[in-house]
Amino acid sequence: MHVYLYDEYVNKKKYDNVLARIETRITDLGLNGKIIRLGVMKNIGEAVESEMKRGAKTIVAVGDDRTVNKIINAMIKAEIHSQLSAEIPFGIIPIGKENNKIADSLGISEAEEAGDVLSARRIEKLDIAQAGNHYFLSQAKIESRGTTVEIGKDYSIEIMETGEINVINLSVFSNLPENANPNPQDGVLELYIKTKGARTLKQFAPQENQSLFSLKKLTLINKKSSIILDNAIEIATPAEISVVKKLNIIVGKERKF
Amino acid sequence: MGEALLTKNMFKKQDDREKIKEVETIIGPSIKVKGNFNGQGNIVVEGSLEGSLKTNGDVFIGDKAKITASIEAHEARIGGEVNGNIKVKKYVEVAASAKIFGDIECSSISVEQGAIFNGKCSMVSEKKEAKEEIN
Numbered sequence: 001m002h003v004y005l006y007d008e009y010v011n012k013k014k015y016d017n018v019l020a021r022i023e024t025r026i027t028d029l030g031l032n033g034k035i036i037r038l039g040v041m042k043n044i045g046e047a048v049e050s051e052m053k054r055g056a057k058t059i060v061a062v063g064d065d066r067t068v069n070k071i072i073n074a075m076i077k078a079e080i081h082s083q084l085s086a087e088i089p090f091g092i093i094p095i096g097k098e099n100n101k102i103a104d105s106l107g108i109s110e111a112e113e114a115g116d117v118l119s120a121r122r123i124e125k126l127d128i129a130q131a132g133n134h135y136f137l138s139q140a141k142i143e144s145r146g147t148t149v150e151i152g153k154d155y156s157i158e159i160m161e162t163g164e165i166n167v168i169n170l171s172v173f174s175n176l177p178e179n180a181n182p183n184p185q186d187g188v189l190e191l192y193i194k195t196k197g198a199r200t201l202k203q204f205a206p207q208e209n210q211s212l213f214s215l216k217k218l219t220l221i222n223k224k225s226s227i228i229l230d231n232a233i234e235i236a237t238p239a240e241i242s243v244v245k246k247l248n249i250i251v252g253k254e255r256k257f
Numbered sequence: 258m259g260e261a262l263l264t265k266n267m268f269k270k271q272d273d274r275e276k277i278k279e280v281e282t283i284i285g286p287s288i289k290v291k292g293n294f295n296g297q298g299n300i301v302v303e304g305s306l307e308g309s310l311k312t313n314g315d316v317f318i319g320d321k322a323k324i325t326a327s328i329e330a331h332e333a334r335i336g337g338e339v340n341g342n343i344k345v346k347k348y349v350e351v352a353a354s355a356k357i358f359g360d361i362e363c364s365s366i367s368v369e370q371g372a373i374f375n376g377k378c379s380m381v382s383e384k385k386e387a388k389e390e391i392n
Contacts, residue, residue: 144287155292155308163287179280195287211285211304 002026002033002118003056005047005071007063010095011037018111022062022093025115033057044070049078052088058250060091060118064099065138066232068092073135076128076245091118091250099231101172102138107252117252124255125246126184129169131220132239136229137184137249140167140220140241144195147222147237151215163195163209167218167241170257172231177210184257187243188214217242281314286321300330302337309341320354327359342376 010019026032036047048059048071059075061067071090078084093114094103103109108117131140144159151157159165166173168191170184182190193211220227221238228234281298284290288304296312303319309327310316316330322337329344336352343349345363353371360376368374 151292155290155294158289158291159287160289161287177283179283193285193288195285209285209287210283211288212280212283214281 001054001056002031002058002060003051004033004035004060004062004093005044005067006035006037007061007067007070007095008037008039010063015095018095019062022111022115025112026118029115029119031115031118038063038067038070045074045077048074049082049084052078052084053082056088058089058091058118060093062093063095065102065230066099068102069136069230069232072128072137072247075247076135087248089121089123089248089250093118102170102230105138105170105172105256106249107255109252109254113252118250120253122251122253123248124185124251126249127169127187127243128245128247129167129189129241130244131167131227131229131241132235134229134233134235135245136169136233137247138168138170138172138230140227140229140239141165141231142220142222142227142237143225144193146224147220149191150219150221151213152217157191157193157211157213159193159195161195161209163193165220166190166192166194167220168192169243177212180212182257188216189218189241189243191215191218280317284322286319294326318355320352333363 094100144163149157191213299314320336353369
């Protein structure tokens with residue numbers, strides 16, 4: 001059975017029409033299943049774990065990047081704590097244009113298309129990274145000022161300008177440098193550092209404000225700033241980041257990897 | 258990396274953009290790397306590096322880069338300041354803007370007028386290199 005987890009914000013009246021259209025499409029495609037509405041009183045971890053135990057065929061996040069992050073965390077934690085199978089495919093129905101970069105990157109740019117994507121059931125095994133005790137699919141972001149990046153015992157990176165550090169698994173960027181080619185299936189993370197003072201490509205030089213590293217494991221340290229995972233969750237540093245798992249994710253034909 | 262990029266002309270202007278696309282690591286101008294950096298692919302350094310830099314690919318040291326490290330690579334183009342020894346299997350191009358304080362070991366070298374080079378340069382022939390590999 002398909003299990004649809006509706007995030008709390010989709011209960012707003014402005015989403016009534018789009019949800020009605022999606023529900024009709026899902027019924028037409030024969031994909032209807034159980035709907036769980038997340039809220040303050042609903043423990044997402046328990047809800048996901050109990051549906052996984054009952055043998056859910058697909059778990060679908062109906063919401064945004066934050067919803068995706070919450071459900072992925074719940075699925076992996078349920079797998080670890082209760083030794084449940086992590087083979088259950090995970091799908092996304094993006095609601096609202098804002099903060100739905102993960103779905104877009106997976107080739108699900110419109111809510112109305114999501115039903116067809118679920119129906120096509122194109123499953124890819126994607127890397128899931130861990131930062132501290134949390135998991136993420138797309139990226140970990142922190143401001144560069146005061147941040148040190150440690151790569152094992154081998155070397156460390158200090159950033160001397162203000163800007164942003166991104167540890168990318170699944171890219172949600174539209175303007176990455178040509179050299180960067182993050183692949184969420186290769187077990188490697190791209191460390192992309194962008195600092196202020198951007199200039200155009202110069203002769204004999206890369207763009208002056210961009211740095212790029214391919215890494216398997218790194219630690220971010222910043223006493224003042226926290227890391228933001230999947231544009232959704234803030235965690236404190238120091239945090240070790242690496243690819244730890246794979247998850248079956250239903251993707252669209254237009255995926256960007 | 259394509260064969261064409263391994264030629265002696267790899268750092269000529271027309272190849273540069275293509276070359277940069279093949280880069281695996283870029284150490285930008287605002288970045289300071291401390292420690293032993295080991296890479297597999299091509300590396301561009303525009304910032305500063307202290308320790309050692311080792312790769313099977315090529316190294317491109319930008320004009321404003323400041324390196325206090327030993328460098329080992331397949332080929333190299335030095336444009337900035339390097340305090341340390343440079344060991345390159347094939348070709349080293351030393352640009353006019355380069356300041357090198359250390360020894361260079363390579364198979365082939367070109368030094369542009371204006372470059373500062375204080376150190377020894379020893380040429381390792383490809384024949385000798387091949388012999389060493391067999392042994």
